[in-house]
Amino acid sequence: MTIRPQQSYIVDSANAPWKRGVTEGVAFACQVLLSGEDGGPEALRFRFDDCPSVYAHMHLTSQFQLLLAGAMDFPRGVKHLEGLAIHYTDHNMPYGPFAVSQAHDMLVLHPKAGGIISMANHEARREINLGGRLYAAPASQVEWQALPGAEHTSYKLLMPPDFGPAAVVVRAPPHAKLAMPPAEFGRYEVVIEGSAIMEGREIGPPGFRYVRGEDAAEALETGDSGASVAFLTFDRDALEGGITGEGLAVEAAEAMARAI
Amino acid sequence: MTSTEQSTEPFRVVVFADFVCPYSFLAVDQIDRLAREYDVQPMWRPHWLHPDTPPEGTPGARSPERTERLRAWIKDMAPEHYDRVRIPDKRQYSFRAFEALEFAYDRGLDFAYKTALYDLMWTEGRDIGEPETLAAAAERVGLDGAELKAALEERLYAERALDAVKQAHSIGITNTPTIFLGKTRINGWTYYEVLQSVMDKQGMRPREALASQL
Numbered sequence: 001m002t003i004r005p006q007q008s009y010i011v012d013s014a015n016a017p018w019k020r021g022v023t024e025g026v027a028f029a030c031q032v033l034l035s036g037e038d039g040g041p042e043a044l045r046f047r048f049d050d051c052p053s054v055y056a057h058m059h060l061t062s063q064f065q066l067l068l069a070g071a072m073d074f075p076r077g078v079k080h081l082e083g084l085a086i087h088y089t090d091h092n093m094p095y096g097p098f099a100v101s102q103a104h105d106m107l108v109l110h111p112k113a114g115g116i117i118s119m120a121n122h123e124a125r126r127e128i129n130l131g132g133r134l135y136a137a138p139a140s141q142v143e144w145q146a147l148p149g150a151e152h153t154s155y156k157l158l159m160p161p162d163f164g165p166a167a168v169v170v171r172a173p174p175h176a177k178l179a180m181p182p183a184e185f186g187r188y189e190v191v192i193e194g195s196a197i198m199e200g201r202e203i204g205p206p207g208f209r210y211v212r213g214e215d216a217a218e219a220l221e222t223g224d225s226g227a228s229v230a231f232l233t234f235d236r237d238a239l240e241g242g243i244t245g246e247g248l249a250v251e252a253a254e255a256m257a258r259a260i
Numbered sequence: 261m262t263s264t265e266q267s268t269e270p271f272r273v274v275v276f277a278d279f280v281c282p283y284s285f286l287a288v289d290q291i292d293r294l295a296r297e298y299d300v301q302p303m304w305r306p307h308w309l310h311p312d313t314p315p316e317g318t319p320g321a322r323s324p325e326r327t328e329r330l331r332a333w334i335k336d337m338a339p340e341h342y343d344r345v346r347i348p349d350k351r352q353y354s355f356r357a358f359e360a361l362e363f364a365y366d367r368g369l370d371f372a373y374k375t376a377l378y379d380l381m382w383t384e385g386r387d388i389g390e391p392e393t394l395a396a397a398a399e400r401v402g403l404d405g406a407e408l409k410a411a412l413e414e415r416l417y418a419e420r421a422l423d424a425v426k427q428a429h430s431i432g433i434t435n436t437p438t439i440f441l442g443k444t445r446i447n448g449w450t451y452y453e454v455l456q457s458v459m460d461k462q463g464m465r466p467r468e469a470l471a472s473q474l
Binding site: 055076096130 | 283326328329330332333335336337444446448449450451452453454456457458
């Protein structure tokens, strides 16, 4: 059995630089939080200007979108999301077009570099993952539940427990330890409110840690004001796709590079 | 059966759809094209999205904002339809159209009939809740509009249409269009290239490709 090295990245999003960009006529501000260039995770933060139609596209890897603020509307399926909300897609699973409004702010979280491909690309349409999963839900639709054995700590599941990938928000009082099981396929741990101590660094929203490995990572500890932390865990789909250096992957990587 | 033998079973293409669904309308051209390009005879079956809609329809069921977002969606996903589509300002009653589809089926023209009816509703602004619209679609494909109106009046196909709706429900159809291409189920509208890929993976070749092998 091959033992993969433990991966851990800690990102203080609040202090990362912003840049303006435009893709296919859609204007936005962006932070590149993790580039994925080392073969590790890719994480971006986008603030789209109000736009009635962000073009349909897909990424060549699994993706969590964590909508922090503002709104996203998906006409098909009549899905309206307001922050805080989750939007998950498997690799090569197209979504959109969608509208963004109300001071949009979103984290785009990949287990590895995934590029971006517009669905106007006819060749890309032949690469769609027909069995791909998509799940979206606002956090406001889910009730908090008490976490057994942990006083004043509660959680809400943002995705059904048997879905595969998992998304849970944990709200804990000051100086609580938040220990999670190993994340074989990778997990983002995003501070939503308050602050958390991550391997000796205090990180505020929307900073995060990405961990991956067969051993459990060091437990997070909430800061002096407590914290709400979103744990977004990939499953086996995270092993699929990616920027392979040939065909569509080259186009996807180039398109992402142009966009950001 | 070995992998080199040809199946004698026809390749089944079945689409569950509702006339009032814009995504089903956008699938019509695709399925018609599939029927032209491949040796298949698709079936169009009903899935009743809004059984609570009264026969006169429900005004204002889609807000102006939703209508605008739908138009933006069509512009991005199916731009060839953008200029011709007319989004109704009320949710129309589709059950009579399901009855009319059964009438056309008995005369071997259901596939053509559904295209004519979608066009009347989605490009000419007609109300499919009205028997006149259903009869007009019938006339376009060579059916007797007066005969259809009489059949609707007498509810000759109501039970069959209801059975079809129940069948869709019983096999777990929840959204439209739901497209079955052989063994593959596709939930919701998708690109024509996806349909081609699915056909290809199941060994179905376009007529043109088959002809070139002769």
